[in-house]
Every structure is written in C-alpha cells, then in structure tokens.
Amino acid sequence: MGRKSKNKQDIPLPVEIEKNTGKTTAALRNTLKHIENNKAKIRQLNQKNKLAKKNSIPPPENISQKSPVSENKKKNIPASKRKASDPPADSSPSSPPTSTKKPKSNSDSKPKHEGWDDPSIESEDQQDSTIDSEDFSDEDSDSDESHHSDDSDNTAPQPSSGKSEKDFLFDLDSESENFPENSALGFDDEDDINLADEFDSDDDIADNDSYDYNSSDDEADNTIEGMERKSKQLLEIDSLIESDSKKELSEATLNMPAVDGTELFFLPTPEELALESEGLKDIKTVQMRVQEVVNVLNNFSRLKNPINSRSEYISQLKSDLEFVYGYNSFLINKLFDIFTISELLEFLEANETPRPITIRVNTLKAKRKQVAQALIKRGVNLDVVAGKWSKVGLTIYESPVPIGATPEYMSGLYMIQSASSFLPVLAMNPLPNERILDMSAAPGGKSTYIAALMQNTGIVFVNDANKDRTRALVANIHRLGVTNSVVSNYDGREFPKVMGGFDRVLLDAPCSGTGVISKDPSVKTNKSETDMGLLTHLQKELILSAIDSVTSNPGENSGVIIYSTCSVTVDENESVVNYALKKRPNVKLVSTGLDFGKDGFTSFCGNHFHPSLSLTKRFYPHTNNMDGFFVAKFQKLSKKSISSSKQSS
C-alpha cells in the first residue's frame, strides 16, 4: 500500500509551483534521475564507439522507420503526451545539450505519466525540468555541445553535421549488440553507474541515440540486417527505460505532498494488487487503506493525486469493503448508491454488532410496567424503548436467563420482536372491530400486535405462503391469547380472489433482508442481481394484490395499505411503491405518522419517483439503532373522492 511522506525538496521552487504543482516535482526528479542513469550508460557506450570507429556509412532509408525517435517525430506526438522513454519533439542532434543549463522551451517537456492532463501538473513538469538541469550537471557537455545547436522548433531534426535523421539510428553500433549479455539493460560495469548522474535531461536520450551516427563497426553491421538488429536493440532499450521510468515515477509519487503540504495517499500498485489477489492480503492493511481512501474521497480536490482518478479510488474502496466486511460486490454496489461514503461505513459497522434485544409487551395480557418488574426480579437489565415512540417496547440490555424461555414469555406476556417491526403496525393504526389482512404474516410478530391493538375485536386474516412458517404463526397466536385471527396459507398474489373488502392490509413483504444483516450475515453474499430482480417482481405483484384487497369504498380513516420491508435497497422499497402509484391511481401515499427515520428517496440514480415518496420512511441500524426498515402508507381513495378529483382535473 502506498504510504507517503513530506516533500523533502531542497531546491526552492517558484511560488506558483510550490502552491499548485509542487506535488509532482519529487516524482519527476526521480524519474529524470532514472532516465539519466540509462542515458549515461548509452553515452558511455557511444564514447567507446567513437574511439573505436572511424568510418561513417549512411544507413539505408527504410531502417530509420524503426527508430522510436523518428517514429515520434513523424507522428508529431505532443510533448505532453509522450512517454517517459520518448524524446522531446525538439530533441535532435542540433539541440543544445542540457548541460549548458540553458532554460528549456515549453515544448521541451519531461517524461510524463500518461493521463496527466492537469495543466498545473504540466507547468510543473516544465519547471522541474529546469531545476533538474541545474541539479544534475553534465560533465560531458563539451563533447555533446559540439554536436548541437540551439533548436527550439518541434519539427524533424536537422543534423548539424549534414547527416539525415535516419543516421541517428546508428549510434550504439557493435557495443550495443552486447547489451543482452550484460545486465537487464545491457550495462553492468561500475563506471557506467558512476556516470549516472552526469546528464541533465531526457533530451539527451535523443542526443545520445544520434550521437555517433558516423560510426560503424564492420561491414556486417552496415548491412540492412545489422542495422535492423541495432534498431531493434534501441527499441528494446527504450522500452526498458520506459517501463523502469514508469515504475519509478509511480514509486516517486508516493512521496508527494498534497497541495497544502498534508500527506497524500496512493492506491496500491498493480504488483501489490497481484500479490493481494494471490492471498497475501492483510486485513489490517486493507482496513487502513479503507480509511485512507475514504479520507481522500472526502477531500478529493485537496488530497487527490495525479495518478489515480476518483473512480479508481472508489473501485478500490468497494473491493476493500467487500474484503473487510465480507459482502459480495453486487450488494456493496447497491449500498454505495444509497449511502454517502461515510454513512456507508457507519452502516457496515453497525451491521457488525447486534442490535439490542427488544420485547413487545402483549397488552392483551399485561401492562408494560408489570412485565418490566417481573423481568427485573429475574435479574434482567432493561429499559423502555428509547424515544418514547412506543408504549409497549422494552429494551433488554442484559439477562441472566434466556429471554425466550422465562415464565413470562411462556405465558404470552411478551413477544421478542425487533423495535423496527413495531413501526408498520403503528403506521397502520388498526382500530377495534375492523377487518384486517396481514398478507405475509409468519411468524406473527406484527399480526399479534395488530390483534392486540384491536383488543381482540374485529377480525385479522393472517396469511403466509409458507406452510411451515404458519406453524410458528399459530403457536404465537395461541401463546399470546389472540382470539380474533384466522390463519390462511395462500400465495398473497391470489388475493383478493380469495377474499377482499379489507379496511386495512399489511404487506410486510418477503425481502432481501439487507436491513437485518446483523442478525443474518448470510445476506451479505446470498443475493445476486437475478435474485433481486425476481424478488422485486414478486413484491410488485404482491403490492398490487394488497391494494386490490382493500375495500373499494373505504371510510375517511380506513382503506389503508402498509408496505414494509426489512431491507434498505431502493429497488425493494421506493421503486415498488412508485410502481404501485403508477399502476393504481386509486391510491395515494400519506404520512406514516412516524416522526423519526429518514424520508424515502424521491429520486435515485437518475430515476425520479413521485414526489410523495418523501412521505415514506427509512430506518437504519446506524442512525436509529434498530434493524433497517422501510415503511410506506397508502390510502385508497373513495369512489367519491376519485370522481371529484377527476372532475376538478
């Protein structure tokens, strides 16, 4: 992972550069140094060649095409786009050697990282090249100068000694043929290394390449084959220089300071990522990287680096979050769309710790105070549910006895139920003597609450498509003393054909469970795009059935449909509700009456929902310390109000 340090430059930069682009100077300095090392080696060979060679044999025309130098010039590659190994456009045998410390023209750019298109960086590059030419004096300048004249144009070079551009290809001659036998670059003797710091600009690559165009080793080397071979070697050297330079540039940038001098963070290199993908991934390192990347993304204009784009940081963050928290990329992407980065981290963290256990006192059998006292006597540490929004909830902090096996539990004085699952029932506001449907009811936490609020009057149809789950439903109904319920086992989509005319319907829909990950961590990985598609399709069908099951001529306070999920995804919530609004113009959204939680999205990822979606509510583990939940409340319009609204429009 890339760490960073303060800029240790000892050469004062012009104020503008320090302020705006000083961050790249260290990188460029290192890159230049590297290039100069290589150039020094090339130059040394040329000098050896010069001594050894007397004759000049002009090369055949076609061979020049293979030179990277002439290739770039032919293509007229702008300086700012050239690679580290490319010579500047004005580099030619007639260019002045940088050892003269002559300020370079703007076109005389340093090697640049591809994609650095920030103008501020470019200007720094230019500045830096001047600094570097002072930094790294060229003791060979005399000999070099004899081959150059001042050249500020960007056109094809004109050799001062009357040789054509093609001639510049033949400067390494016989010694260059020995490269492969030595080190990676073909140079390994110590003298070469000592020469490394003597050159001052990448112009010299071209200069050196073209240096000894007169030389020839022997006749064989002046054949087309020999020249081609040499050309090939040049290309290989160029490519080695380029790859090494890029690597060094990337390493050097790790030491760059931010604009304001604070430390910069850089993403891992491809090599580091490759190691990680082979299993060498350390959780602590990745956790630290998550923090660093979040910090950069939250202060991007200040802490951005010139190498990586915002989307690269984000994709690294996503992959790191998947690793640290164990999510699949499908879900991480979904969550990224919902939350800001900081909020996402809070959400993911909250999912790592269980929510407090809550119980709902069954008011059909007891009062909250009685249950609280009975449990306290058993050593249970509890309190009323925070926020005063519930009169029946107790939060259990600690219990020396299993809270699902106390005599109070067995006798139906309470139900173990997450605080968030009280909410749809409160929003529904069931009244005594009503006719109510709980379309997907098992195991019955909400339906038994509905029955309690109705004081066991009226009738509650409790339905679930899963027969096995209806057993738990029946057991809870018995335990809690519910006597106004009928249990059924239909696919909810069969309503209202099975029966209709309800005052209120609850659709606590089957969902992905992304709000209850702390209870069921398998949710982190068990859903794919396809699963989500199938699920939302079912949810849409069920909500239309729920709407259609409500009486078509409701009273002013009835005709209510509650849609809820224990998921936080927009696909399962706002999108489903918006779909229902479109498909059923006889319903509207009304306030849930819940005065906390976040308003639902009215637009999301470029999609615009009906503005009334703001009346829906979202609840999150990290903000409400309860399971993630979504609640929407529809009201069916009476025939009368539909016809009057038609008339007015």
Ligand SMILES: C[S@@+](CC[C@H](N)C(=O)[O-])C[C@H]1O[C@@H](n2cnc3c(N)ncnc32)[C@H](O)[C@@H]1O
């Ligand atoms: C979130 S759970 C309901 C929890 C319940 N409301 C409670 O408070 O205890 C969703 C339920 O929907 C049921 N279900 C799934 N598909 C269904 C369908 N097509 N029709 C009716 N119920 C369905 C599942 O069996 C599951 O019990």
